[in-house]
Structures are given as C-alpha cells and as structure tokens.
Amino acid sequence: MQEPKIRIGIMYDKEITFKLNGIYSLHKNGKNYTDTQVIKYLNGKIEFDGLIIEPEELIFSPENYESNSFDLFDVTIGIKFHWERKENQSFKGSLHFLSEDDKLTAINVLKLEDYLASVISSEMKATSNIELLKAHAVISRSWLMAQVLKGEAILASDQAYQSITENSEELIKWYDREDHHNFDVCADDHCQRYQGITRQSNKTVLKAIEATKGILLTSDGKICDARFSKCCGGVSETFENVWEPKAHKYLQAITDGEESDLKLDLRNETNAESWIKNSPDVFCNSSDKAVLSQVLNDYDMETPDFFRWEARYTQDELSELVNRKTGKDFGRILNLIPIERGLSGRIIKLRIIGEKLSFVIGKELEIRKTLSESHLYSSNFILERENKSTDFILKGAGWGHGVGLCQIGAAVMGAKGYFHKEILLHYFKGAQLEKKY
Incomplete structure (x- = not known):
C-alpha cells in the first residue's frame, strides 16, 4: 500500500477568490497562473480568465509541491455551530474546482500525511502532549482511510444508501459523510477539522506523524472507522x-x-x-x-x-x-x-x-x-x-x-503519562495497530 492522495472539499460558493503563491498550471488550457484570481459560477457555467466552461473539474497543479501554496478567502469554519465564522486559509497541494448544487466547490488534493499534519493542528493545539498527538494521528489516518473505502463501497453498490426513515409518526435520520460524492471528506467538523497550513504544524506534530506514519487501527483485518x-x-x-x-x-x-x-x-x-x-x-x-x-x-x-x-x-x-x-x-x-x-x-x-x-x-x-x-x-x-x-x-x-x-479524556490520559497505544486501546477495545505503508 502506497501513501494515498486525499480529496478534501473546502468551500462552496457562487464566486471564489483565491491566491496562488507560486506558479500553478491549469490543465484545461495549459497556461500558468500566479497571484490573485477569481472564479465564478453563473447560469450553469464556470467563468475563469475569459473562459466560459461547461461544468467540469478545473485543476490547478503547483509547479513545486513542497514550496508552493494557495490561499482561499472567506472560508466558513464551524458550519452551523455556535462559533461559525469566516477566515482566510492556506493550503499545500493542488486546487480543483467543480460545480455541484448550483455552486462552485473548491477541493484540495494532497498527500495523506500532509493532510494529517494540518488535521492534528486544526483539531487541537500543536503544543499538545506527544502521546496524544500520536494517538490522534493514528485515529485520523484510520478514520480517513475507512471513509475512502466506505465511499468506494457505496458507489459500487447496486443499492442506494439510506440515512433517513420517515413516516407519519417519526423521523429517524443520521448525518455522516455519504453526501460527499465528489471528494473523500469535507474540511469542517462534519468530517474532521482541516484548515490547511493556516495553523502551521510545529516540530512536535510532525514528529508524532512521522513516528506513526502508515500506522492504522484495524479489527479483524479491516481498517477501523475510528471516530x-x-x-x-x-x-x-x-x-x-x-x-x-x-x-x-x-x-x-x-x-x-x-x-x-x-x-x-x-x-x-x-x-x-x-x-x-x-x-x-x-x-x-x-x-x-x-x-x-x-x-x-x-x-x-x-x-x-x-x-x-x-x-x-x-x-x-x-x-x-x-x-x-x-x-x-x-x-x-x-x-x-x-x-x-x-x-x-x-x-x-x-x-x-x-x-x-x-x-x-x-x-x-x-x-x-x-x-x-x-x-x-x-x-x-x-x-x-x-x-x-x-x-x-x-x-x-x-x-x-x-x-x-x-x-x-485522551488529553488527560496523555498528561497522566499514558502512551499513545494505551490511549487508543482504552477507547477502541480489541483493536490492533498495523503499519500499512
């Protein structure tokens, strides 16, 4: 198993302003772009740089994956939570745009371990206890891979996925990530909080990720849906x-x-x-x-x-x-x-x-x-x-x-001196830790 690349849905709007920090090439026309750009969805079409395009995926790829980045402006975080707000965010990797539900969706595509570096820093402080960070790296990695496999299984299934039953007496509904058809996960708390390189990872976060690289929680040989x-x-x-x-x-x-x-x-x-x-x-x-x-x-x-x-x-x-x-x-x-x-x-x-x-x-x-x-x-x-x-x-x-x-609870366990494996097996009874790549 090689390190996968992950597609994350970041924001959704009729018009999105973004800034390319470095040279990015647009696959549609082969041209290079840098600095501030605007892309619009209007009357069922995508407008960018004089192009009027039927809905399709537009891909901006960085000239240098490690040194280039892009900014998205007015990204909503904490969607529908009591602390919802907007902020500007920066990301590594490539930037994709597609149209869905009469809006543009901005998607970030990057390597899984780079994604984790942001998730760990976005979900918690980068100055957290190292054992807590290791534990969270393992569950975030496991959860994500489980969602990718689950999404593939849903798409391959002949049966429609049902998350709601309703009749005249009751409504039973649950919310997961099955509505994300065009990317693996979203960037908000609905999936797991991801804010790119906006909150820079420190050496402790990177050390925790490197120490657990490729390690997943498994049960009966399957990757755990580690919530x-x-x-x-x-x-x-x-x-x-x-x-x-x-x-x-x-x-x-x-x-x-x-x-x-x-x-x-x-x-x-x-x-x-x-x-x-x-x-x-x-x-x-x-x-x-x-x-x-x-x-x-x-x-x-x-x-x-x-x-x-x-x-x-x-x-x-x-x-x-x-x-x-x-x-x-x-x-x-x-x-x-x-x-x-x-x-x-x-x-x-x-x-x-x-x-x-x-x-x-x-x-x-x-x-x-x-x-x-x-x-x-x-x-x-x-x-x-x-x-x-x-x-x-x-x-x-x-x-x-x-x-x-x-x-x-895991933060308290880390402060009390528990190792990351002990933390994980406290919450995920009977699971195993396996290195997959």
Whole structure:
C-alpha cells in the first residue's frame, strides 16, 4: 500500500477568490497562473480568465509541491455551530474546482500525511502532549482511510444508501459523510477539522506523524472507522446508536476512567438522570486549562461548560424553534420525552409533544439540531421543569456524539503519562495497530 492522495472539499460558493503563491498550471488550457484570481459560477457555467466552461473539474497543479501554496478567502469554519465564522486559509497541494448544487466547490488534493499534519493542528493545539498527538494521528489516518473505502463501497453498490426513515409518526435520520460524492471528506467538523497550513504544524506534530506514519487501527483485518468527539461526558456511545445500524466491536460503550467497564445502565431513565446530575471521576471531567488548551483551540475555549451543561428555553422560545427547525406545526410545545437512550445516556429517540402534534425524532444529531439554533452540545440530557414555570431546562453531559476517542479524556490520559497505544486501546477495545505503508 502506497501513501494515498486525499480529496478534501473546502468551500462552496457562487464566486471564489483565491491566491496562488507560486506558479500553478491549469490543465484545461495549459497556461500558468500566479497571484490573485477569481472564479465564478453563473447560469450553469464556470467563468475563469475569459473562459466560459461547461461544468467540469478545473485543476490547478503547483509547479513545486513542497514550496508552493494557495490561499482561499472567506472560508466558513464551524458550519452551523455556535462559533461559525469566516477566515482566510492556506493550503499545500493542488486546487480543483467543480460545480455541484448550483455552486462552485473548491477541493484540495494532497498527500495523506500532509493532510494529517494540518488535521492534528486544526483539531487541537500543536503544543499538545506527544502521546496524544500520536494517538490522534493514528485515529485520523484510520478514520480517513475507512471513509475512502466506505465511499468506494457505496458507489459500487447496486443499492442506494439510506440515512433517513420517515413516516407519519417519526423521523429517524443520521448525518455522516455519504453526501460527499465528489471528494473523500469535507474540511469542517462534519468530517474532521482541516484548515490547511493556516495553523502551521510545529516540530512536535510532525514528529508524532512521522513516528506513526502508515500506522492504522484495524479489527479483524479491516481498517477501523475510528471516530472521535470532544467530550464523551463520562461514557462513550456505540456506533449504531449514532449512525447506521451496524455494530463495530471496537466502538463500544466504555466508562472513561481507570476502570472502563460500565457500572450503570444509562439506558434507564433514573440512572441517566443520576449520572447527568453528578460529577463522576472520569478522565474527561477536567477543568485544567493547561490540559484543555491542548484540545480546544481559541474558539473552542469559548465553550467552558462541556462536561456538564445547561440550556434554558421559555415555552414560546422552544415552540418557535422546534416548529421552525422541523417544518411541522406542533403548536405550543408541552413536553419532551426520551423514548430510547443509548449506553452513554444519549437520547436516540425523542418524542416531542405539542398542542397539535406528537412526533418522534432521532438520531442524536437530529435531536441536537432541532433543539438549538446551531447544535445542542449533545443529546445526553434530561428535562427539568421549575414549579409554576413553563420554562424548559435541559441539563446535559458531554460535547459531541461520544463515539470512539474522547479528545478531552485522551488529553488527560496523555498528561497522566499514558502512551499513545494505551490511549487508543482504552477507547477502541480489541483493536490492533498495523503499519500499512
């Protein structure tokens, strides 16, 4: 197996301004370009440098892969998250443009290990503990290769991939990366955070990548779909409770502590309430800013309460939000009732009861999107109602889907002296580390 090249979807817009730092050749006409350029999508055609082109992929290749780079302006990061913003970003490799959904998509194509150098620096601080960085290099590499293989399998399949079931009583939907038909992964948190060389990798990051080059997590000879999230809240979740109903034996629910065996059945409503209301002694229950800053970039540090959190809505606020987000007329929302919880306590199915309609939604991300302007921190919450108040108070645990590696927990493990293999095998039970290239 040779080191692959990866296609990453960076941004999507009708008009994209970019700057070529060095000489880049355009395959369409064989001309060389440098400095600032503008490309437009108009009336079903692509316009660039006097060319009016039927939709096709335009490829700008660098004269020197190592020294050349390109800038994309006004890239949206944190799409639909509470800290969404725009920034200018720089990238190695080649720049491709194609049209989809009446917009241009900018795609960066580069070597896998160069992609990882950015991911590790984008997902967490480049000054993180070396063992944490090694662990994250392995799971990011494994997850990416698993997605490439999964995408190929979906394209080769005769059956359409289904991520939604809906009838008059419920909507069950999950969000993965299957909608990325023209590239391997996107650059945002929907896949894994990638911001090119905007945040320069330091020697520690490069050392961690070099030390683990070509090493993948495997299970039964197959590359692991090695998921991760910011904070599991104390117990990790199983794959099938968040995405398609397919169990992976290396993505099981564990307690994020010295003893990883589950001690409480958090599918039980009473147990879930007790767990959420308490502060268990687990790795990711940390307020150590030195440790947290390894995983949380500056805009992530704007979210201080992630292990246990609270969201409060008036009845009018929640009713307007849910009716708008679902497109259904519930009338005034009367209650939220968990129908099914996963092993971490995350709600998989939630019944929304309104004056006009009672309806069930799932899975966890659909719940989080429905109950927030951006994304609720997690679907692991309980509802409390104060006496003589119509307010809805959601008390919750964790940040993210909770499957696989818990980044906060892993940072704490690294600070405690655990080696990267120990960190990985804590979160991915029964997996193996194999060098593939």
